[in-house]
Amino acid sequence: MNVVEVENLGFTYRRAEKPSLHDVSFSVRKGEMIGVIGPSGGGKSTLCLTLNGIIPNSIKGDFNGTILIRDPWTGEEFNTLETPVSKLSTIVGLVLQNPESQLFNMTVEEEVAFGPESLGIERNEVLRRVRWALKVTGLRGLEKEFPPNLSGGQQQRLAIAAVLAMRPSILVLDEPTSQLDPRGKREVLGLISLLNREHGITVILVEHHTGYLFRNADRILVVADGTIALEGKPEEIAEEVETLRRIGVKIPPSIEVSHELRKRGLVKGLSLTPEEFPPLKEHHSDLGSLP
Numbered sequence: 001m002n003v004v005e006v007e008n009l010g011f012t013y014r015r016a017e018k019p020s021l022h023d024v025s026f027s028v029r030k031g032e033m034i035g036v037i038g039p040s041g042g043g044k045s046t047l048c049l050t051l052n053g054i055i056p057n058s059i060k061g062d063f064n065g066t067i068l069i070r071d072p073w074t075g076e077e078f079n080t081l082e083t084p085v086s087k088l089s090t091i092v093g094l095v096l097q098n099p100e101s102q103l104f105n106m107t108v109e110e111e112v113a114f115g116p117e118s119l120g121i122e123r124n125e126v127l128r129r130v131r132w133a134l135k136v137t138g139l140r141g142l143e144k145e146f147p148p149n150l151s152g153g154q155q156q157r158l159a160i161a162a163v164l165a166m167r168p169s170i171l172v173l174d175e176p177t178s179q180l181d182p183r184g185k186r187e188v189l190g191l192i193s194l195l196n197r198e199h200g201i202t203v204i205l206v207e208h209h210t211g212y213l214f215r216n217a218d219r220i221l222v223v224a225d226g227t228i229a230l231e232g233k234p235e236e237i238a239e240e241v242e243t244l245r246r247i248g249v250k251i252p253p254s255i256e257v258s259h260e261l262r263k264r265g266l267v268k269g270l271s272l273t274p275e276e277f278p279p280l281k282e283h284h285s286d287l288g289s290l291p
């Protein structure tokens, strides 16, 4: 089942001279992890903002094409042009690069309760969701903390918990680890793997740490100059080193080395598995899922 279908998408911000996206078409199947990579200014963030309808419902501009979002849990289908962001955000959760920009409550638990409360969800259900989201993200015990006092990795996991409390089936993350130290990066990437593998959440992840994507994504979209320059499985994208270099995409050193070894006839295949980011074990120990 396709949960996202993007067809001939184009978008030009108000007063911008040229389109930030044009001729973008792709679809995402339920449960997939899609990696999005590409040079700065290529259109990755703009694409993220279209997927939960912020573009064009809140950020206006010249929009064309269609985006259909399907809720795999109910089978309902929504055209982002015709659906309010408040509804779309219960299906597509968007997590931004900078966790502070998404945190504005006094305590961790209030932060996570905020979304479902604003949907008018009944108190007991809100509490259940808060408990679940904090458990999955490994933040239990920090309920009463003031969010700015958390570490970078914890803040980003809290931003993810707040989005998860809306029970989205699709998670779109725009460079969620770019502000984090190596430990924070590991925590957040470990959590994303967990949500995708154990909780069946479809993930669309913009990430400069391409090693993680080459190892974990089902497919990679390379977005450059406002459109999809390449699309394929990690092993297919890894074959396109020349194009990637030309576009200005960093590829994992292990793949560079692998290409070099193959050129010299020393190995046959490409290695996509640098074990730089082993999944975090601590999240796996005490898992719960919402019934």
Ligand SMILES: Nc1ncnc2c1ncn2[C@@H]1O[C@H](COP(=O)(O)OP(=O)(O)OP(=O)(O)O)[C@@H](O)[C@H]1O
Binding pocket: 013, 014, 016, 020, 038, 039, 040, 041, 042, 043, 044, 045, 046, 047
């Ligand atoms: N609010 C805006 N108004 C006008 N133009 C914008 C706006 N936001 C982004 N753009 C332009 O749209 C293009 C795509 O930007 P976008 O932020 O989507 O790229 P990106 O791939 O996310 O880049 P980065 O890797 O730096 O985050 C750029 O040319 C950018 O200048």
Ligand SMILES: [Mg+2]
Binding pocket: 044, 045, 046, 174
């Ligand atoms: Mg961006």
